[in-house]
Amino acid sequence: MQNGIDVASVNGRVDWEQVKAAGIDFAIIRAGWTFYEGGLEEDRLFAQNMAQAAAAGLDIGVYVYSYDRSPEAARIAAQRLDQLLRPYKTITYPVWFDMEDRWNLTAGRQLNTQICQAFLSEMEAAGYYTGLYSFANFLTGYLDREALSAYDVWVADYRDPMGYNGPYGMWQYGVVGRQGVFGRDYTIRGQVPGLSGNCDVDYAYKDYPTIIRQAGLNHLDPLPDPDPDPDPDPGPGPEPDCAQVREELVKAKKALARIERIASQELER
Secondary structure, X not given: OEEEEEEOHHHOOOOHHHHHHOOOOEEEEEEEEEOXXXXXXEOOOHHHHHHHHHHOOOEEEEEEEOOOOOHHHHHHHHHHHHHHHOOOOOEEEEEEEEOOOOOHHHHOHHHHHXXXXXXXXXXXXXXXXXXXXXXXXXXXXXXXXXXXOOOEEEEEOOOOOOOOOOOOOEEEEEEEEOOOOEOOOEOEEOOOOOOOOOEEEEEEOOOHHHHHHHHOOOOOOOOOOOOOOOOOOOXXXXXXXXXXXXXXXXXXXXXXXXXXXXXXXXHHO
């Protein structure tokens, strides 16, 4: 299990060095939000958060908030997000599609599911590990979970113990806020070091960085080749033939004697 937070411009400027020093392993950073008919508005602090979180040594994922009203709009949004993310080689967590808008509560399970499928399949085709975020009751009541079973789920459920009964890879288990338990906005009293306001907190139950790198996803730079294994110790050679050794020794003594005679003759001259 890894500890994480998710942030957007509403969280203000983050001191990522403090976040890392506090024991936070990963951050899910909002890239922006989509339009009704397709498109993407970039979060004003996205680039800053991406650069500074990576410099502090955190693993990084990305999410986008959905206002899409059709599968075609979701595909356009995914294409825009792909263009935004291509320069980044530091995304070691999934790219999440956040569906929870009030409009989706009346759109119907089938249309909601089709919108998710359009976005997720487009991002997957673009080479990303992708998944779906929402609250537990939305995942259960407003989506066809079977039709979306190929994708990871990041579930927001502030109950203790967790009440969601489907599979998930990440759990947004609360909001840290100074006022403590207070409706939906605050569930945990306190403050995440490095942030001045409320902050969502998460657990990850999969080793996403390893999974994603091994699968060659998220356009990450390849890992360096491991150092080759050293040559094995050849071990001791075969035992010498004693008779052969004696024979070679006799030859060496004779040769040395000849050299000495030749040297003596040269000196007499």
